[in-house]
Amino acid sequence: MSFDWASVVAALPSLLEGLQLTILIALTGLAGGVCLGILTGVALAHGGFLARNAAHAYVAVIRGTPIVVQVMFVYFALPMLLGLRLSATSAAIITIVFNSGAYNAEIVRGALQSVPRGLSEAALSMGLPFRSVLAYVVAPIAYRLALPAMGNQVVNVVKDTSIFLVIGVGELTRRGQEVMAETFRAVEIWTAVAALYLILITVLAYSLRLYERWARLP
Amino acid sequence: MSDALIVFERTRKAFGEHVVLEAVDLTIGRGDIAVVVGPSGSGKSTLLRCVNGLEPISGGDLRVDGISVRGPERDLRRIRLEAGMVFQQFHLFPHLTALQNVMFGLVRVRRRPKAEARERATSLLHKVGLGSRMGHYPSQLSGGQQQRVAIARSLALEPKIMLFDEPTSALDPELRQEVLKVMQAVAQTGMTMVVVTHEMGFAERVGSRLIFMEAGRIVHDGEPGRLLREPPSERFRDFLSHVR
Numbered sequence: 001m002s003f004d005w006a007s008v009v010a011a012l013p014s015l016l017e018g019l020q021l022t023i024l025i026a027l028t029g030l031a032g033g034v035c036l037g038i039l040t041g042v043a044l045a046h047g048g049f050l051a052r053n054a055a056h057a058y059v060a061v062i063r064g065t066p067i068v069v070q071v072m073f074v075y076f077a078l079p080m081l082l083g084l085r086l087s088a089t090s091a092a093i094i095t096i097v098f099n100s101g102a103y104n105a106e107i108v109r110g111a112l113q114s115v116p117r118g119l120s121e122a123a124l125s126m127g128l129p130f131r132s133v134l135a136y137v138v139a140p141i142a143y144r145l146a147l148p149a150m151g152n153q154v155v156n157v158v159k160d161t162s163i164f165l166v167i168g169v170g171e172l173t174r175r176g177q178e179v180m181a182e183t184f185r186a187v188e189i190w191t192a193v194a195a196l197y198l199i200l201i202t203v204l205a206y207s208l209r210l211y212e213r214w215a216r217l218p
Numbered sequence: 219m220s221d222a223l224i225v226f227e228r229t230r231k232a233f234g235e236h237v238v239l240e241a242v243d244l245t246i247g248r249g250d251i252a253v254v255v256g257p258s259g260s261g262k263s264t265l266l267r268c269v270n271g272l273e274p275i276s277g278g279d280l281r282v283d284g285i286s287v288r289g290p291e292r293d294l295r296r297i298r299l300e301a302g303m304v305f306q307q308f309h310l311f312p313h314l315t316a317l318q319n320v321m322f323g324l325v326r327v328r329r330r331p332k333a334e335a336r337e338r339a340t341s342l343l344h345k346v347g348l349g350s351r352m353g354h355y356p357s358q359l360s361g362g363q364q365q366r367v368a369i370a371r372s373l374a375l376e377p378k379i380m381l382f383d384e385p386t387s388a389l390d391p392e393l394r395q396e397v398l399k400v401m402q403a404v405a406q407t408g409m410t411m412v413v414v415t416h417e418m419g420f421a422e423r424v425g426s427r428l429i430f431m432e433a434g435r436i437v438h439d440g441e442p443g444r445l446l447r448e449p450p451s452e453r454f455r456d457f458l459s460h461v462r
Protein backbone atom coordinates (compact mmCIF):
# COMPACT_ATOMS: atom_id res chain seq x y z
CA MET A 1 0.00 0.00 0.00
CA SER A 2 1.38 3.41 -0.94
CA PHE A 3 0.76 6.75 0.72
CA ASP A 4 -1.76 8.59 -1.43
CA TRP A 5 -0.82 12.27 -1.25
CA ALA A 6 -3.71 13.25 -3.48
CA SER A 7 -6.23 12.17 -0.88
CA VAL A 8 -4.48 14.33 1.70
CA VAL A 9 -4.64 17.34 -0.62
CA ALA A 10 -8.31 16.66 -1.28
CA ALA A 11 -9.05 16.45 2.44
CA LEU A 12 -7.02 19.52 3.35
CA PRO A 13 -9.69 22.24 2.90
CA SER A 14 -12.03 20.34 5.15
CA LEU A 15 -9.32 19.60 7.73
CA LEU A 16 -8.14 23.22 7.77
CA GLU A 17 -11.69 24.35 8.46
CA GLY A 18 -11.69 21.94 11.38
CA LEU A 19 -8.34 23.27 12.53
CA GLN A 20 -9.76 26.80 12.53
CA LEU A 21 -12.54 25.74 14.84
CA THR A 22 -10.07 23.85 17.03
CA ILE A 23 -7.99 27.01 17.34
CA LEU A 24 -11.06 29.13 18.09
CA ILE A 25 -12.23 26.77 20.85
CA ALA A 26 -8.74 26.36 22.28
CA LEU A 27 -7.91 30.08 22.37
CA THR A 28 -11.23 31.21 23.84
CA GLY A 29 -10.99 28.29 26.23
CA LEU A 30 -7.47 29.28 27.25
CA ALA A 31 -8.36 32.95 27.73
CA GLY A 32 -11.49 32.17 29.72
CA GLY A 33 -9.77 29.36 31.59
CA VAL A 34 -6.90 31.61 32.64
CA CYS A 35 -9.29 34.29 33.96
CA LEU A 36 -11.41 31.74 35.80
CA GLY A 37 -8.25 30.01 37.05
CA ILE A 38 -6.88 33.24 38.50
CA LEU A 39 -10.15 34.09 40.25
CA THR A 40 -10.50 30.57 41.64
CA GLY A 41 -6.81 30.30 42.54
CA VAL A 42 -6.92 33.56 44.52
CA ALA A 43 -10.07 32.31 46.25
CA LEU A 44 -8.32 29.05 47.13
CA ALA A 45 -5.23 30.78 48.51
CA HIS A 46 -6.70 33.89 50.10
CA GLY A 47 -10.48 33.69 49.97
CA GLY A 48 -12.79 33.86 52.95
CA PHE A 49 -14.62 30.78 54.20
CA LEU A 50 -17.34 30.90 51.55
CA ALA A 51 -15.21 31.73 48.52
CA ARG A 52 -12.60 29.18 49.49
CA ASN A 53 -15.06 26.34 49.89
CA ALA A 54 -16.97 27.21 46.74
CA ALA A 55 -13.67 27.14 44.86
CA HIS A 56 -12.74 23.82 46.45
CA ALA A 57 -16.06 22.28 45.45
CA TYR A 58 -15.75 23.52 41.87
CA VAL A 59 -12.24 22.14 41.48
CA ALA A 60 -13.25 18.81 43.04
CA VAL A 61 -16.19 18.39 40.65
CA ILE A 62 -14.11 19.12 37.55
CA ARG A 63 -11.17 16.97 38.60
CA GLY A 64 -13.43 14.15 39.68
CA THR A 65 -15.33 13.76 36.40
CA PRO A 66 -14.25 12.96 32.82
CA ILE A 67 -14.34 15.85 30.38
CA VAL A 68 -16.61 13.81 28.07
CA VAL A 69 -19.21 13.63 30.80
CA GLN A 70 -18.77 17.34 31.47
CA VAL A 71 -19.48 18.31 27.87
CA MET A 72 -22.44 15.92 27.68
CA PHE A 73 -23.83 17.57 30.78
CA VAL A 74 -23.32 21.08 29.41
CA TYR A 75 -24.75 20.24 25.98
CA PHE A 76 -27.68 18.01 26.88
CA ALA A 77 -28.50 18.42 30.60
CA LEU A 78 -27.83 22.11 31.22
CA PRO A 79 -30.26 23.33 28.52
CA MET A 80 -33.00 21.16 30.05
CA LEU A 81 -32.29 22.47 33.54
CA LEU A 82 -32.13 26.13 32.52
CA GLY A 83 -34.56 26.04 29.58
CA LEU A 84 -32.18 27.53 26.99
CA ARG A 85 -30.61 26.47 23.72
CA LEU A 86 -26.89 25.99 23.26
CA SER A 87 -24.99 25.40 20.05
CA ALA A 88 -22.49 22.57 20.12
CA THR A 89 -19.62 25.03 19.75
CA SER A 90 -20.82 27.16 22.68
CA ALA A 91 -21.18 24.05 24.79
CA ALA A 92 -17.63 23.08 23.86
CA ILE A 93 -16.26 26.50 24.79
CA ILE A 94 -18.14 26.60 28.09
CA THR A 95 -16.86 23.14 28.95
CA ILE A 96 -13.23 23.86 28.11
CA VAL A 97 -13.31 27.17 30.04
CA PHE A 98 -14.64 25.50 33.20
CA ASN A 99 -12.46 22.44 32.76
CA SER A 100 -9.15 24.24 32.24
CA GLY A 101 -10.16 26.90 34.80
CA ALA A 102 -10.15 24.26 37.53
CA TYR A 103 -6.70 22.94 36.61
CA ASN A 104 -5.36 26.49 36.26
CA ALA A 105 -6.76 27.30 39.71
CA GLU A 106 -4.54 24.68 41.30
CA ILE A 107 -1.53 26.06 39.42
CA VAL A 108 -2.35 29.63 40.48
CA ARG A 109 -2.87 28.58 44.09
CA GLY A 110 0.44 26.75 44.13
CA ALA A 111 2.27 29.72 42.61
CA LEU A 112 0.71 32.20 45.04
CA GLN A 113 1.69 30.02 47.96
CA SER A 114 5.27 29.62 46.77
CA VAL A 115 5.94 33.35 46.87
CA PRO A 116 8.10 33.78 49.99
CA ARG A 117 6.03 35.04 52.90
CA GLY A 118 8.73 37.52 53.83
CA LEU A 119 8.05 39.49 50.64
CA SER A 120 4.40 40.02 51.56
CA GLU A 121 5.44 40.94 55.08
CA ALA A 122 7.94 43.47 53.75
CA ALA A 123 5.22 45.05 51.62
CA LEU A 124 2.64 44.94 54.42
CA SER A 125 5.10 46.52 56.83
CA MET A 126 5.28 49.52 54.49
CA GLY A 127 1.62 50.19 55.12
CA LEU A 128 0.35 48.69 51.88
CA PRO A 129 -3.16 47.19 52.06
CA PHE A 130 -3.31 43.42 51.50
CA ARG A 131 -5.02 43.74 48.09
CA SER A 132 -2.20 45.91 46.81
CA VAL A 133 0.37 43.51 48.23
CA LEU A 134 -1.27 40.78 46.14
CA ALA A 135 -1.43 42.96 43.05
CA TYR A 136 2.01 44.59 43.09
CA VAL A 137 4.23 42.09 44.87
CA VAL A 138 2.75 38.59 44.96
CA ALA A 139 1.14 38.54 41.50
CA PRO A 140 4.20 39.60 39.46
CA ILE A 141 6.30 36.91 41.13
CA ALA A 142 3.61 34.21 41.18
CA TYR A 143 2.80 34.55 37.49
CA ARG A 144 6.40 33.81 36.57
CA LEU A 145 6.36 30.77 38.82
CA ALA A 146 3.16 29.59 37.12
CA LEU A 147 4.33 29.93 33.52
CA PRO A 148 5.94 26.47 33.05
CA ALA A 149 2.88 24.63 34.38
CA MET A 150 0.65 26.88 32.28
CA GLY A 151 2.60 25.74 29.23
CA ASN A 152 1.46 22.19 29.90
CA GLN A 153 -2.09 23.41 30.29
CA VAL A 154 -2.00 25.02 26.85
CA VAL A 155 -1.05 21.67 25.33
CA ASN A 156 -3.76 19.86 27.29
CA VAL A 157 -6.45 22.30 26.22
CA VAL A 158 -5.62 21.92 22.53
CA LYS A 159 -5.73 18.14 22.82
CA ASP A 160 -8.91 18.16 24.88
CA THR A 161 -10.80 19.99 22.12
CA SER A 162 -10.79 16.74 20.11
CA ILE A 163 -13.19 15.27 22.65
CA PHE A 164 -15.91 17.61 21.46
CA LEU A 165 -16.50 15.41 18.42
CA VAL A 166 -18.87 13.48 20.68
CA ILE A 167 -21.40 16.33 20.50
CA GLY A 168 -20.78 16.90 16.80
CA VAL A 169 -18.54 19.99 16.93
CA GLY A 170 -16.81 20.18 13.55
CA GLU A 171 -13.31 20.55 14.95
CA LEU A 172 -10.22 18.90 13.48
CA THR A 173 -10.70 15.34 14.74
CA ARG A 174 -14.37 15.30 13.78
CA ARG A 175 -13.51 16.54 10.28
CA GLY A 176 -10.94 13.80 10.00
CA GLN A 177 -13.57 11.25 10.93
CA GLU A 178 -15.99 12.63 8.32
CA VAL A 179 -13.44 12.61 5.52
CA MET A 180 -12.42 9.12 6.55
CA ALA A 181 -16.01 7.87 6.27
CA GLU A 182 -16.13 9.08 2.65
CA THR A 183 -12.69 8.01 1.43
CA PHE A 184 -11.55 5.19 3.74
CA ARG A 185 -7.96 6.51 3.48
CA ALA A 186 -7.24 5.94 7.18
CA VAL A 187 -3.45 6.18 7.03
CA GLU A 188 -3.40 9.41 5.03
CA ILE A 189 -6.17 11.19 6.89
CA TRP A 190 -5.05 10.34 10.43
CA THR A 191 -1.46 11.17 9.58
CA ALA A 192 -2.57 14.56 8.30
CA VAL A 193 -4.75 15.18 11.35
CA ALA A 194 -1.92 14.22 13.70
CA ALA A 195 0.52 16.46 11.83
CA LEU A 196 -1.80 19.46 12.08
CA TYR A 197 -2.16 18.98 15.86
CA LEU A 198 1.57 18.57 16.22
CA ILE A 199 2.27 21.79 14.31
CA LEU A 200 -0.31 23.77 16.29
CA ILE A 201 0.90 22.50 19.65
CA THR A 202 4.56 22.98 18.80
CA VAL A 203 3.99 26.57 17.72
CA LEU A 204 2.00 27.38 20.86
CA ALA A 205 4.43 25.65 23.20
CA TYR A 206 7.42 27.31 21.59
CA SER A 207 5.89 30.80 21.75
CA LEU A 208 5.18 30.24 25.40
CA ARG A 209 8.73 29.12 26.01
CA LEU A 210 10.00 32.29 24.34
CA TYR A 211 7.70 34.39 26.48
CA GLU A 212 8.80 32.55 29.60
CA ARG A 213 12.42 33.33 28.80
CA TRP A 214 11.60 36.98 28.12
CA ALA A 215 9.74 37.30 31.43
CA ARG A 216 12.43 35.58 33.48
CA LEU A 217 14.01 37.69 36.21
CA PRO A 218 17.76 38.24 36.25
CA MET B 219 4.10 62.01 77.32
CA SER B 220 4.33 62.85 73.62
CA ASP B 221 7.93 61.75 73.76
CA ALA B 222 6.99 58.12 74.31
CA LEU B 223 6.84 56.69 70.80
CA ILE B 224 6.35 53.01 71.53
CA VAL B 225 4.53 51.93 74.68
CA PHE B 226 4.17 48.28 75.64
CA GLU B 227 1.62 47.91 78.43
CA ARG B 228 1.55 44.45 79.93
CA THR B 229 1.79 43.20 76.35
CA ARG B 230 1.24 39.49 76.05
CA LYS B 231 1.80 37.31 73.01
CA ALA B 232 1.12 33.60 72.72
CA PHE B 233 1.10 31.19 69.80
CA GLY B 234 -1.62 28.82 70.95
CA GLU B 235 -0.53 27.52 74.35
CA HIS B 236 3.01 28.75 73.87
CA VAL B 237 3.54 32.10 75.62
CA VAL B 238 6.25 34.10 73.86
CA LEU B 239 5.87 37.53 75.49
CA GLU B 240 4.81 37.68 79.10
CA ALA B 241 3.27 40.95 80.24
CA VAL B 242 5.99 43.15 78.76
CA ASP B 243 6.15 46.74 80.02
CA LEU B 244 8.46 48.89 77.95
CA THR B 245 8.53 52.48 76.76
CA ILE B 246 10.70 53.61 73.87
CA GLY B 247 11.12 57.37 73.71
CA ARG B 248 11.69 59.63 70.74
CA GLY B 249 15.32 59.40 69.62
CA ASP B 250 16.04 56.25 71.59
CA ILE B 251 18.35 53.72 69.99
CA ALA B 252 17.24 50.58 71.80
CA VAL B 253 19.36 47.51 71.15
CA VAL B 254 17.60 44.25 72.01
CA VAL B 255 19.64 41.14 72.76
CA GLY B 256 18.89 37.73 74.17
CA PRO B 257 19.20 34.03 73.49
CA SER B 258 17.48 32.41 70.52
CA GLY B 259 13.76 31.99 71.06
CA SER B 260 13.57 34.62 73.79
CA GLY B 261 10.98 36.59 71.79
CA LYS B 262 13.07 39.40 70.25
CA SER B 263 11.63 39.06 66.73
CA THR B 264 8.15 38.69 68.13
CA LEU B 265 8.61 41.87 70.19
CA LEU B 266 9.48 43.79 67.00
CA ARG B 267 6.76 42.19 64.90
CA CYS B 268 4.12 43.13 67.46
CA VAL B 269 5.10 46.79 67.14
CA ASN B 270 4.04 47.01 63.49
CA GLY B 271 1.26 44.50 63.80
CA LEU B 272 2.81 41.69 61.75
CA GLU B 273 1.89 39.63 64.82
CA PRO B 274 -1.35 40.50 66.59
CA ILE B 275 -0.89 40.77 70.35
CA SER B 276 -2.79 38.42 72.66
CA GLY B 277 -3.23 40.67 75.69
CA GLY B 278 -2.43 44.04 77.22
CA ASP B 279 -1.88 46.97 74.90
CA LEU B 280 0.80 48.35 72.61
CA ARG B 281 0.67 51.89 71.25
CA VAL B 282 2.85 53.43 68.59
CA ASP B 283 2.78 57.23 68.63
CA GLY B 284 -0.52 56.99 70.49
CA ILE B 285 -2.13 54.53 68.05
CA SER B 286 -3.01 51.10 69.46
CA VAL B 287 -2.10 48.01 67.46
CA ARG B 288 -5.43 46.59 68.58
CA GLY B 289 -7.26 49.13 66.45
CA PRO B 290 -8.81 48.61 63.03
CA GLU B 291 -6.77 47.82 59.90
CA ARG B 292 -6.63 51.52 58.99
CA ASP B 293 -4.78 52.24 62.27
CA LEU B 294 -2.35 49.40 61.60
CA ARG B 295 -1.48 50.94 58.25
CA ARG B 296 -0.86 54.30 59.92
CA ILE B 297 1.47 52.59 62.38
CA ARG B 298 3.30 50.81 59.58
CA LEU B 299 3.87 54.09 57.79
CA GLU B 300 5.50 55.44 60.96
CA ALA B 301 7.53 52.34 61.74
CA GLY B 302 9.69 50.93 58.96
CA MET B 303 11.10 47.44 59.27
CA VAL B 304 14.34 45.87 58.07
CA PHE B 305 14.56 42.07 57.98
CA GLN B 306 17.37 39.59 58.44
CA GLN B 307 16.72 38.17 54.94
CA PHE B 308 16.31 41.63 53.31
CA HIS B 309 13.13 40.67 51.43
CA LEU B 310 13.73 43.01 48.51
CA PHE B 311 11.17 42.67 45.73
CA PRO B 312 12.99 40.45 43.20
CA HIS B 313 11.03 41.73 40.19
CA LEU B 314 12.09 45.34 40.79
CA THR B 315 15.46 47.07 40.44
CA ALA B 316 17.16 48.68 43.43
CA LEU B 317 15.74 52.04 42.36
CA GLN B 318 12.22 50.64 41.86
CA ASN B 319 12.41 48.92 45.25
CA VAL B 320 13.10 52.24 46.93
CA MET B 321 10.46 54.05 44.86
CA PHE B 322 7.88 51.37 45.60
CA GLY B 323 6.51 52.74 48.87
CA LEU B 324 6.46 56.32 47.66
CA VAL B 325 4.49 55.41 44.56
CA ARG B 326 2.22 52.64 45.88
CA VAL B 327 1.69 53.76 49.48
CA ARG B 328 2.30 57.51 49.57
CA ARG B 329 0.94 57.91 46.02
CA ARG B 330 3.66 60.37 45.01
CA PRO B 331 4.26 61.16 41.35
CA LYS B 332 6.87 58.90 39.74
CA ALA B 333 9.31 61.73 38.98
CA GLU B 334 9.35 62.92 42.57
CA ALA B 335 9.68 59.35 43.85
CA ARG B 336 12.59 58.69 41.51
CA GLU B 337 14.39 61.81 42.67
CA ARG B 338 13.99 60.92 46.32
CA ALA B 339 14.92 57.26 45.79
CA THR B 340 18.01 58.27 43.85
CA SER B 341 19.21 60.54 46.60
CA LEU B 342 18.58 57.84 49.24
CA LEU B 343 20.51 55.23 47.26
CA HIS B 344 23.41 57.66 47.01
CA LYS B 345 23.25 58.12 50.77
CA VAL B 346 23.58 54.38 51.40
CA GLY B 347 26.47 54.24 48.93
CA LEU B 348 24.65 52.55 46.05
CA GLY B 349 24.43 55.38 43.55
CA SER B 350 26.08 53.19 40.95
CA ARG B 351 23.83 50.17 41.47
CA MET B 352 20.39 51.66 40.96
CA GLY B 353 19.49 49.61 37.89
CA HIS B 354 20.58 46.32 39.42
CA TYR B 355 18.09 43.66 40.43
CA PRO B 356 18.39 42.23 43.97
CA SER B 357 19.89 38.99 42.64
CA GLN B 358 22.70 41.06 41.12
CA LEU B 359 23.66 42.64 44.45
CA SER B 360 25.71 41.32 47.37
CA GLY B 361 23.96 40.69 50.68
CA GLY B 362 25.35 43.87 52.16
CA GLN B 363 24.19 45.88 49.17
CA GLN B 364 20.75 44.30 49.31
CA GLN B 365 20.42 45.17 52.98
CA ARG B 366 21.40 48.78 52.30
CA VAL B 367 18.75 48.97 49.56
CA ALA B 368 16.25 47.55 52.05
CA ILE B 369 17.15 50.26 54.56
CA ALA B 370 16.75 52.92 51.86
CA ARG B 371 13.40 51.39 50.91
CA SER B 372 12.17 51.83 54.48
CA LEU B 373 13.64 55.32 54.88
CA ALA B 374 11.89 56.46 51.70
CA LEU B 375 8.58 56.52 53.55
CA GLU B 376 10.06 58.92 56.14
CA PRO B 377 9.16 56.82 59.16
CA LYS B 378 9.53 58.08 62.73
CA ILE B 379 10.74 54.68 63.88
CA MET B 380 12.98 52.04 62.31
CA LEU B 381 12.78 48.43 63.46
CA PHE B 382 15.75 46.19 62.62
CA ASP B 383 15.54 42.40 63.08
CA GLU B 384 19.10 41.03 63.01
CA PRO B 385 19.99 43.09 59.93
CA THR B 386 23.53 41.73 59.70
CA SER B 387 23.04 38.12 60.78
CA ALA B 388 22.69 36.79 57.23
CA LEU B 389 25.84 38.59 56.09
CA ASP B 390 29.45 37.52 55.89
CA PRO B 391 31.50 39.30 58.56
CA GLU B 392 33.28 41.49 56.01
CA LEU B 393 29.95 42.83 54.70
CA ARG B 394 28.51 43.64 58.13
CA GLN B 395 30.39 46.87 58.67
CA GLU B 396 28.96 48.56 55.57
CA VAL B 397 25.44 47.92 56.86
CA LEU B 398 26.25 48.90 60.44
CA LYS B 399 27.79 52.14 59.17
CA VAL B 400 24.57 53.01 57.33
CA MET B 401 22.58 52.20 60.47
CA GLN B 402 24.82 54.43 62.52
CA ALA B 403 24.29 57.25 60.03
CA VAL B 404 20.53 56.76 60.33
CA ALA B 405 20.83 56.88 64.12
CA GLN B 406 22.66 60.19 63.87
CA THR B 407 19.67 61.76 62.10
CA GLY B 408 17.75 61.45 65.38
CA MET B 409 15.71 58.45 64.20
CA THR B 410 14.09 56.33 66.89
CA MET B 411 15.40 52.79 66.43
CA VAL B 412 14.79 49.37 67.92
CA VAL B 413 17.57 47.02 66.82
CA VAL B 414 17.70 43.29 67.47
CA THR B 415 21.31 42.28 66.94
CA HIS B 416 24.25 40.32 68.26
CA GLU B 417 26.63 43.18 67.43
CA MET B 418 27.70 44.27 70.90
CA GLY B 419 30.09 46.80 69.36
CA PHE B 420 27.15 48.52 67.71
CA ALA B 421 25.18 48.43 70.98
CA GLU B 422 28.01 50.12 72.82
CA ARG B 423 28.89 52.67 70.14
CA VAL B 424 25.44 53.63 68.90
CA GLY B 425 22.88 52.33 71.38
CA SER B 426 21.29 54.55 73.97
CA ARG B 427 19.72 51.57 75.69
CA LEU B 428 20.48 47.90 75.90
CA ILE B 429 17.61 45.52 76.56
CA PHE B 430 18.29 41.93 77.54
CA MET B 431 15.41 39.51 76.98
CA GLU B 432 15.01 35.99 78.19
CA ALA B 433 12.03 33.65 77.87
CA GLY B 434 9.61 36.40 76.85
CA ARG B 435 10.60 38.84 79.60
CA ILE B 436 12.78 41.90 79.76
CA VAL B 437 15.48 41.05 82.27
CA HIS B 438 17.75 44.11 82.00
CA ASP B 439 17.20 47.53 80.47
CA GLY B 440 19.89 50.14 80.84
CA GLU B 441 22.79 52.14 79.50
CA PRO B 442 24.75 49.84 77.14
CA GLY B 443 28.30 50.73 78.22
CA ARG B 444 27.50 50.19 81.85
CA LEU B 445 25.56 46.92 81.33
CA LEU B 446 28.38 45.54 79.21
CA ARG B 447 31.11 46.61 81.64
CA GLU B 448 29.30 45.41 84.74
CA PRO B 449 26.83 42.66 83.78
CA PRO B 450 24.26 42.74 86.58
CA SER B 451 23.42 39.03 86.47
CA GLU B 452 25.06 35.68 85.99
CA ARG B 453 22.65 34.93 83.12
CA PHE B 454 23.59 38.07 81.24
CA ARG B 455 27.32 37.52 81.81
CA ASP B 456 26.86 34.01 80.52
CA PHE B 457 24.98 35.27 77.46
CA LEU B 458 27.69 37.83 76.71
CA SER B 459 30.43 35.23 76.87
CA HIS B 460 28.60 33.35 74.12
CA VAL B 461 28.09 36.21 71.68
CA ARG B 462 31.44 37.95 72.12
Ligand SMILES: Nc1ncnc2c1ncn2[C@@H]1O[C@H](COP(=O)(O)OP(=O)(O)OP(=O)(O)O)[C@@H](O)[C@H]1O
Binds near residue numbers: 233259260265
Ligand atom coordinates in the same frame (compact mmCIF):
# COMPACT_ATOMS: atom_id res chain seq x y z
N1 LIG C 1 4.49 31.93 63.92
C1 LIG C 1 4.84 31.25 65.03
N2 LIG C 1 4.10 30.19 65.44
C2 LIG C 1 4.43 29.52 66.55
N3 LIG C 1 5.47 29.81 67.34
C3 LIG C 1 6.25 30.84 66.99
C4 LIG C 1 5.98 31.60 65.82
N4 LIG C 1 6.91 32.58 65.72
C5 LIG C 1 7.73 32.41 66.77
N5 LIG C 1 7.34 31.37 67.55
C6 LIG C 1 7.98 30.92 68.78
O1 LIG C 1 8.10 32.03 69.63
C7 LIG C 1 9.32 31.97 70.33
C8 LIG C 1 10.07 33.27 70.17
O2 LIG C 1 10.40 33.43 68.81
P1 LIG C 1 11.19 34.69 68.27
O3 LIG C 1 11.36 34.47 66.81
O4 LIG C 1 10.52 35.93 68.70
O5 LIG C 1 12.57 34.54 69.02
P2 LIG C 1 13.92 35.33 68.80
O6 LIG C 1 14.32 35.86 70.13
O7 LIG C 1 13.77 36.31 67.70
O8 LIG C 1 14.90 34.16 68.39
P3 LIG C 1 16.12 34.19 67.33
O9 LIG C 1 17.28 34.81 68.03
O10 LIG C 1 16.35 32.73 67.05
O11 LIG C 1 15.66 34.94 66.12
C9 LIG C 1 10.09 30.78 69.83
O12 LIG C 1 9.93 29.75 70.76
C10 LIG C 1 9.39 30.43 68.55
O13 LIG C 1 9.42 29.05 68.33
Ligand SMILES: [Mg+2]
Binds near residue numbers: 263264
Ligand atom coordinates in the same frame (compact mmCIF):
# COMPACT_ATOMS: atom_id res chain seq x y z
MG1 LIG D 1 14.54 36.44 65.72
